[in-house]
Amino acid sequence: MSRAFVKGGDAIAEAAIRAGCRFFAGYPITPQNEIPEYFAKHLPEAGGSFVQGESETASINMVFGASLSGTRCMTSSSSCGISLKSEGFSYLAAARLPSVICSVQRGGPGYGSIKPAQSDYLQATKAAGNGGFKMIVFAPSTVQETIDHIYEAFDYADKYRNPTMVLLDGVISTMMEPVVFPEPLTEEQVQAIKDSKTWALNGKKAGDKKKLITGGATEQSNMECAEMYEYWAEHETRAEEYLVEDAEFILTAYGTTARVARAVVDTLRKEGIRAGLIRPILVNPFPYKSFAKLDYSKVKCVIDLEMTIPAQMIEDVKLGVLGKAPIRTVLRSCGEVMTDDFALGGVKKIIEEY
Amino acid sequence: MEKVIKRPSTIPENAISGFCPGCMHSTVNKLIGEVLDELNVVDRTVEIICIGCGTLNLKYRENDQAVVAHGRACAVATGYKRCNPDKLVFTYQGDGDLASIGIAETIYAANRGENISVITINNAIYGMTGGQMAPTTMLGQKATTCPNGRDFNDVGAPVHMMDILNTLKAPVYLERVSCNTPANIKKTKAAIKKAFEYQLAGKGFSMVEVISNCPTNWNLSPLKTLEYMKEHNLKEFPLGVVRDRGGEIK
Numbered sequence: 253m254s255r256a257f258v259k260g261g262d263a264i265a266e267a268a269i270r271a272g273c274r275f276f277a278g279y280p281i282t283p284q285n286e287i288p289e290y291f292a293k294h295l296p297e298a299g300g301s302f303v304q305g306e307s308e309t310a311s312i313n314m315v316f317g318a319s320l321s322g323t324r325c326m327t328s329s330s331s332c333g334i335s336l337k338s339e340g341f342s343y344l345a346a347a348r349l350p351s352v353i354c355s356v357q358r359g360g361p362g363y364g365s366i367k368p369a370q371s372d373y374l375q376a377t378k379a380a381g382n383g384g385f386k387m388i389v390f391a392p393s394t395v396q397e398t399i400d401h402i403y404e405a406f407d408y409a410d411k412y413r414n415p416t417m418v419l420l421d422g423v424i425s426t427m428m429e430p431v432v433f434p435e436p437l438t439e440e441q442v443q444a445i446k447d448s449k450t451w452a453l454n455g456k457k458a459g460d461k462k463k464l465i466t467g468g469a470t471e472q473s474n475m476e477c478a479e480m481y482e483y484w485a486e487h488e489t490r491a492e493e494y495l496v497e498d499a500e501f502i503l504t505a506y507g508t509t510a511r512v513a514r515a516v517v518d519t520l521r522k523e524g525i526r527a528g529l530i531r532p533i534l535v536n537p538f539p540y541k542s543f544a545k546l547d548y549s550k551v552k553c554v555i556d557l558e559m560t561i562p563a564q565m566i567e568d569v570k571l572g573v574l575g576k577a578p579i580r581t582v583l584r585s586c587g588e589v590m591t592d593d594f595a596l597g598g599v600k601k602i603i604e605e606y
Numbered sequence: 607m608e609k610v611i612k613r614p615s616t617i618p619e620n621a622i623s624g625f626c627p628g629c630m631h632s633t634v635n636k637l638i639g640e641v642l643d644e645l646n647v648v649d650r651t652v653e654i655i656c657i658g659c660g661t662l663n664l665k666y667r668e669n670d671q672a673v674v675a676h677g678r679a680c681a682v683a684t685g686y687k688r689c690n691p692d693k694l695v696f697t698y699q700g701d702g703d704l705a706s707i708g709i710a711e712t713i714y715a716a717n718r719g720e721n722i723s724v725i726t727i728n729n730a731i732y733g734m735t736g737g738q739m740a741p742t743t744m745l746g747q748k749a750t751t752c753p754n755g756r757d758f759n760d761v762g763a764p765v766h767m768m769d770i771l772n773t774l775k776a777p778v779y780l781e782r783v784s785c786n787t788p789a790n791i792k793k794t795k796a797a798i799k800k801a802f803e804y805q806l807a808g809k810g811f812s813m814v815e816v817i818s819n820c821p822t823n824w825n826l827s828p829l830k831t832l833e834y835m836k837e838h839n840l841k842e843f844p845l846g847v848v849r850d851r852g853g854e855i856k
């Protein structure tokens with residue numbers, strides 16, 4: 253363990269290197285440039301390879317190549333760059349190749365705005381590329397949690413042989429916080445992980461069968477993946493439930509917005525209003541159960557806070573609430589960051605109606 | 607008695623080629639197999655296959671392979687090779703894959719001097735998708751998406767990838783070959799071998815472009831395609847070494 257005061261972007265890259273990431277390819281885009289810059293400086297020191305790709309499309313396909321070798325590998329990008337990488341995400345999912353994708357959301361659509369936002373929730377969780385595949389999507393809300401999630405994401409990617417996403421917004425990637433880093437894997441451990449991937453391409457040895465990894469799919473492979481997604485829904489959901497037992501007003505938010513929502517809950521509680529928070533820690537699989545198990549004889553309203561207009565996570569919140577309570581929204585977008593005051597004001601206005 | 611001619615070990619007895627009769631994709635695949643055996647490198651070879659008729663070889667080739675997104679073979683090969691520098695990594699790509707949708711990936715892999723070998727089949731047409739215009743379609747040549755023949759004023763002239771790569775500093779070896787005569791088949795094999803040897807010696811990026819045919823989509827018999835090639839493709843894309851700096855690099 254080592255303590256540090258770091259910027260989110262640097263922390264992401266450092267956590268990845270400690271987790272044994274030995275290949276990174278990416279293309280510059282604000283607000284995530286600290287990530288490739290840190291890799292460019294420090295990945296070679298760790299015996300890895302950094303490539304600035306000629307485009308996002310090329311970069312994600314380089315990651316595909318790295319993963320074919322069994323090497324732990326990663327890319328990062330933001331919104332319109334993530335769109336260009338969607339081709340590669342789909343191929344990684346088809347080929348069942350592990351890899352970690354860090355998506356630092358900015359405003360959208362189009363080139364949107366370079367400022368922080370949460371505009372790509374639906375893309376990340378429902379259709380990050382063609383073909384109906386899914387990824388586990390972490391949604392950390394502090395720099396520390398981001399470090400922990402990046403570190404863990406490599407294990408998840410390897411365990412499920414699937415691309416795994418860490419979904420942030422530009423606030424976390426550019427913010428500085430005191431953190432504790434996990435111990436780096438030793439070179440022997442990194443090599444052992446690579447060697448353990450018996451499916452990786454290494455050249456056909458005499459007497460062995462050839463290995464073929466393709467970006468294709470069959471009904472059989474679709475069914476296997478569907479089974480895996482169902483398993484995730486059953487066993488991998490993660491959410492923070494804060495003061496929800498007696499709550500009349502359930503706030504829900506992820507990432508940076510969840511920090512603000514938590515502060516709003518604390519303020520409301522001090523004023524005697526029974527508010528609580530459900531914070532999805534993974535946004536896919538979504539913690540529907542956290543909403544399903546609420547005591548709806550008490551809940552007057554569910555309030556969804558997001559930094560995107562129109563709201564996106566609300567689609568999942570609806571599936572959790574199933575019409576048992578009204579759902580309202582407090583929203584900002586395109587870099588108009590959700591401040592404590594704006595959120596408190598918006599939430600209070602809604603509460604007054606109930 | 608010693609067996610002088612035998613099947614490449616990577617193309618087993620019962621293997622069935624997916625290529626149309628008379629297509630030079632078949633010949634090139636056989637030559638690659640022979641070279642891998644002669645260099646004794648099957649156990650360290652990873653082939654990155656394009657999307658296109660090249661993909662048809664995955665049904666019968668017996669070496670490790672990956673089939674990747676259309677046009678991205680050079681990017682995938684870059685990622686793989688950097689993680690496993692001791693492997694022999696080659697891409698097998700159609701000209702649409704290489705020079706249209708994948709033109710950026712190809713140019714930048716070449717410009718970085720990635721230590722990989724690119725084998726590309728220039729058949730002047732999109733074979734797999736049924737005969738649409740390719741970046742290499744001859745002026746005047748008909749294709750399903752240029753039914754009146756390729757018109758310079760509308761879509762420009764055939765793209766010469768070799769010459770584009772020849773403007774870059776890093777590539778080590780660039781040669782254009784064909785499989786239209788026995789002598790040229792021998793030269794194609796020698797070129798593939800040289801590209802692989804350079805890679806094994808760590809010299810850097812090579813590309814071998816095979817001027818090829820597509821009897822099915824040219825609507826010509828295999829023999830007639832040879833005449834057409836002589837009249838058109840081989841004039842547009844003259845054979846020979848475009849660059850060979852293998853001797854200069856240690």
Ligand SMILES: Cc1ncc(C[n+]2csc(CCOP(=O)(O)OP(=O)(O)O)c2C)c(N)n1
Pocket residue numbers: 657658659660676699700701702703704727729731732733734735740
């Ligand atoms: C992204 C994407 N676009 C289009 C296609 C359809 N497609 C498959 S092969 C091909 C072109 C094949 O032509 P070429 O690369 O010249 O190879 P050939 O089949 O002639 O050997 C196309 C356009 C695809 N598979 N993926």
Ligand code: SF4
Pocket residue numbers: 624625626628629630631659729733734819820821822823
């Ligand atoms: S369609 Fe053309 S390029 Fe493809 S296998 Fe048949 S002849 Fe060869």
